[in-house]
Amino acid sequence: MSQTTQTPPAAPAETSNRVTLGWSNRLLARPEVGALVAAVVIFVFFLAVAPAFRSPGSLFTVLYQSSTIGIVAVAVGMLMIGGEFDLSAGVIVTTAGLVNAMFCYQLGINLWVGALLSLAFSLALGFLNGYLVVRTGIPSFLITLGTFFVLQGANLGVTKLVTGSVSTPNINQMAGYSSLDAVFASSFRVGTVTVEVTVLWWLLFVVLSAWILQRTKVGNWIYASGGNADSARAVGVPVRKVKIGLFMTVAFLGWFVGMHTLYKFDTLQAGNGIGNEFLYIIAAVVGGTLLTGGFGNALGVAIGAFIFGMTSLGIVYAGWDPNWFRAFLGVMLLLAVMVNLYVKKLSTARKVG
């Protein structure tokens, strides 16, 4: 590569020599296509083996399950494209809900105030994660592992201190509940199926993320920061700001799901959310995001979350022995990643020598 830049005259010759990919190969080279093929394979598979999977109602249950993972995964995917990890994403969801519930319940304040306070708090946590990562240069894996443990302990400790128990009091009689419930946790019926509002929010966030990544300057910055931070900085990309922003995006969508969980279930167990951080990362990786950064897209991450939701519930719809649940899940996810990889190989294999 450095050679070509040093010898500009060679450029025309290179152009004529270049392997031009056909439209099918260009399509296959997109990160989400492998995941899409895997999703279709798994979908058809469960359609075949699980009669209960075939109803439209089941599809929307799957979509709901996928959305609760998928919403945070949108941000985690963007963060991973930007070259960083966030292991605190699972507990931030619970932290956000706890802050809102306890603040309002103890002081008897309208829940909207608590929701906004919790938003500010979550964004501050995201900022802290990002700031520590760009300031210290310590891998984000370690920084956010630290925040993960701190939040996990603080969730339990503070909740116990404030409420005397490890779950929050029921908030469904408080001012502001019904409007917040409508925004974050309502559902409506279309024909015979119940659509959870989170599914719509998920779609919106995916579209938004796709637009940012593919169509805006910030999107280019994200790819550049994740691909090679030093060269990105050299050409004037504000890498630090981009990364801090990405961590705050994760915190924002974590807050969003935290609000959903709180207003759907009215109380929160302080120990919840642990382990979900990996589901977000899995969704992103199954969806074609590279663990090393710089590659992936929003649609792929969404399909990854859908594959996870479909597999985890498909096993239930199929009525398989529950003791084997995790084993089935593991095999399915491995298959998904392998199909993904295979399709990508097909697409990038050079046909001309």
Added chain:
Amino acid sequence: MTLPRARKSAKVAGVATAVALVAAACSSGGAPSTSAGGTGGGGGAGDNSGYTFAMVTHETPGDTFWDKIKAGANQAAKNNGITLKYSNDPEPSKQATLIQNAVDSKVDGIATTLATPDALAGAVKSAASANIPVVAFNSGIDQYQKVGALMYFGSDETLAGTTAGKRITEAGAKKPLCVIQAAGSVALEARCAGVKSAAPATENIQVNGADDPSVVSALQAKLSQDKSIDYIVTLGAPIALDALKAIDQSGSSAKLITFDLNQDAAQAIKDGKIQFSIDQQPYVQGYLAVQSLYLYKKNGNDIGGGKPVLTGPSFVDAKNIDAILPFAKNNTR
């Protein structure tokens, strides 16, 4: 306040000493967190014994069930001027280390759960050889004597499951679904096995108890996969509330019963949404574990006559919920 609790326990335990103890628990007050300071005794039964006991459990942090165990244990410690050191780890080997830590720090007595008796046997034996009395509570009913614990306070999980199974079969259950919220737990498996022994058509499902949305969608999926499910048995109060959502959203007519109680579940029983709860009275387990160590150290008392002292199964349903609801709100039931 004394009467219903004493009557219930008498029915359950049938051990005179235990009744006396429970009655004593009531007379010295039910709300443990009101007065924080002071290790002095509560009421006339107080004693400034100065003992230090260690309580070691397999608690996974964040389950309201253990709040009640701790509330009971703290109340007993406060009544008798005991310093109580609480520690927990869900992993058997680490729990064994915690017991060993207590032995090394030469406490006066150890109360431990025996969810994984084989893994903990060594640590319990080393306590015995250091002349530190050990009592077991909550789990380990079949093995507590073998590993060398002096007494046992808890519920018989299989019996609890069987009783619940019988009761729903009598109520017309054809196809119960038993919901396990933590994979690989002996106690939870025993409950479901108990239910199955009385209602052979029972099917199990595993859910991730740490993620409410996924519990709801998994149960919704199961209810639409198998429409013949007419009863759901949950093994913890928070899961019961998730199950209510799932039943509601899938339009199923399945009925719900649950193990254990919390404030919201108690309210749901009052509202008729949960048929009944099989309560093992965690507050009593924590209380008696500490109280028994105290009595053993002080007077050499033995509780239970060489047999386990049962704190459950005790049924909470529409008939007695009015009396129990205030206790549930108090975190003592």
